Amino acid sequence: METEYKIVSIGTIINRENECRLEVDPQYQGAFLGLEQFSHIDVFYWLDANDNDAGRAVLRVHPRGDRANPLTGVFATRSPLRPNPIAVSCCRVLAIEGCSITIDAIDARDGSPLIDVKAHLPNKDETEDIRVPDWINENKAD
Amino acid sequence: METEYKIVSIGTIINRENECRLEVDPQYQGAFLGLEQFSHIDVFYWLDANDNDAGRAVLRVHPRGDRANPLTGVFATRSPLRPNPIAVSCCRVLAIEGCSITIDAIDARDGSPLIDVKAHLPNKDETEDIRVPDWINENKAD
Numbered sequence: 668m669e670t671e672y673k674i675v676s677i678g679t680i681i682n683r684e685n686e687c688r689l690e691v692d693p694q695y696q697g698a699f700l701g702l703e704q705f706s707h708i709d710v711f712y713w714l715d716a717n718d719n720d721a722g723r724a725v726l727r728v729h730p731r732g733d734r735a736n737p738l739t740g741v742f743a744t745r746s747p748l749r750p751n752p753i754a755v756s757c758c759r760v761l762a763i764e765g766c767s768i769t770i771d772a773i774d775a776r777d778g779s780p781l782i783d784v785k786a787h788l789p790n791k792d793e794t795e796d797i798r799v800p801d802w803i804n805e806n807k808a809d
Numbered sequence: 810m811e812t813e814y815k816i817v818s819i820g821t822i823i824n825r826e827n828e829c830r831l832e833v834d835p836q837y838q839g840a841f842l843g844l845e846q847f848s849h850i851d852v853f854y855w856l857d858a859n860d861n862d863a864g865r866a867v868l869r870v871h872p873r874g875d876r877a878n879p880l881t882g883v884f885a886t887r888s889p890l891r892p893n894p895i896a897v898s899c900c901r902v903l904a905i906e907g908c909s910i911t912i913d914a915i916d917a918r919d920g921s922p923l924i925d926v927k928a929h930l931p932n933k934d935e936t937e938d939i940r941v942p943d944w945i946n947e948n949k950a951d
Contacts, residue, residue, distance in 0.1 A: 669834070670922060672816040672855050674893050691884075692811070695892060697868035700882035706940035708884070711895060713814050726839035740842035742833075742850070742926040750837060751816050751924050753853060755897060757932050780812060782893050784884040788945065790899050793935035798848035803930065 676780035678766070680712055683777055691766040691781065702786070703763055711783035712775055714752035722748050736802050754779075757787050818922035820908070822854055825919055833908040833923065844928070845905055853925035854917050856894035864890050878944050896921075899929050 678691035689710065691699075702708070717723070725748040730736040741749045758770040768784070820833035831852065833841075844850070859865070867890035872878040883891045900912040910926070 670818045672860060674814040674816050676812045677892050695868065698882040698884040700869055701885040702882055704942035705885060707934060718814060726837065727842055737843065740840040740844060742840040743843040743847060743928050745927050749925060750819050753925055783891060783895055785887050786885050787939065788941060789939040790935055792849060793932055797929065797931040799930060800843065800846035
């Protein structure tokens with residue numbers, strides 16, 4: 668049985684030429700304590716452009732919209748088309764000022780709703796141990 | 810301005826002694842195509858036990874509930890207490906049968922709602938380049 672849960676936006680991703688940062692709503696400033704001790708964060712955001720019945724019903728894609736990539740189930744990709752349009756990217760923190768976090772880069776549309784920020788911890792299995800299909804190495808999975 | 814979005818459960822995490830797997834709802838079977846080519850997946854789930862006004866209002870915690878760990882903003886942890894109770898874990902895939910994915914291990918409550926599965930791609934910054942505070946190395950961030 669399908670159950671529904673509620674996600675709220677906690678800020679906005681600014682992603683323009685020469686400007687890449689997270690603007691977190693001021694009510695969450697208390698949640699920043701100690702964040703400057705981490706080099707990387709996991710940035711969770713909502714793929715709002717794909718948040719509609721059609722986008723959420725897609726189960727298979729040619730990754731990156733390239734028909735040279737094999738038709739692939741969305742769980743085997745990081746496609747923005749999926750049942751729940753959530754995205755996460757590991758980003759390097761360059762600066763924190765007030766509720767603004769400047770990051771190195773993110774593959775998110777400017778204005779995307781931010782939904783979470785988590786400390787990024789090293790993954791013991793990385794990187795030599797991760798197996799991916801051949802088409803990934805010429806492209807990317809999303 | 811706070812905006813709300815809808816997450817739906819797409820299955821359930823089974824996490825018992827000698828049994829660790831994702832039971833995905835059959836309607837999503839089409840999304841599995843090609844998943845067997847990946848050694849690891851990112852498993853997204855909902856921290857439903859903390860999905861209440863009190864849990865979502867917590868901005869600072871002693872990580873892992875241990876007062877020996879410094880009071881820390883939830884964005885600088887992976888605490889289950891946070892504005893949006895989302896969790897993600899990188900898991901090794903052991904077997905896929907129908908809509909059931911057996912994984913090596915996950916730090917999730919048995920019965921947790923599953924909300925997404927994504928192919929895990931190697932992170933170029935891992936692992937020597939990730940900086941974390943000292944308290945992480947004796948404990949964990951959540």
